[in-house]
Amino acid sequence: MTDGGQGSLLAQPLQRPSAARVAAHAGLFLLGAVTGLAGTLVQAAWFPGGLLLALVGAAGLFLGGAYATGGRGGAVAPVAGWIVAVVLLTTARPEGDFLFAAGGTSYLFLLGGMALAVICATLGAGRQPRGGPARLGK
Structure with missing residues (x-):
């Protein structure tokens, strides 16, 4: 399969990520953990507004991370x-304390957050080849 003489635009070799990109993804990972913790506390406190606030905050972080880094990896990191934060908070501790009740709100938060994660990672800005706009059929 030929690429019409535009091999340099379509098949760029992978490069090692810069230190700034690695730091940005690590920061987004930590922000994702904090958002998961905050969402866990808020979603049960103020129903239904807390659930919506937690899900909108998570979606904003996921999609914002993708646009801030210019790639889908920016959505995957948060x-x-x-x-990780939500799964660690779902386990019951030996003292009997837990943050998720066995109600519909908790399941909506967990499943809704996972669905938003897939949607935002899919819709996030993918990396585009560098160069000017091309017209087909020239």
Whole structure:
């Protein structure tokens, strides 16, 4: 399959990420964990507004991370932090304390957050090849 003489635009070699990109993704991971923790506390406190606030905050972080870094990895980093925090908070502790009740709101938060994670990672700005706009059929 030929690329019409535009091989330099379509097939760019992968490069090692810069230190700034690694730091940005690590910061987004931590922000995702904090958002998961805050969402866990808020979603049960003020129903239904707390649930909506938690989900909108998570979606904003996921999609904002994708646009801030210019790639879908910027959405995946906070999603990973959110999932790690939420999964760690779903386990019951030996003292009997837990943050998630066995109600519909908790399940809506967990499943809604995961659905938003997939949507935002899919809609996030993917990396585009560099160069000017091309017209087909020239």
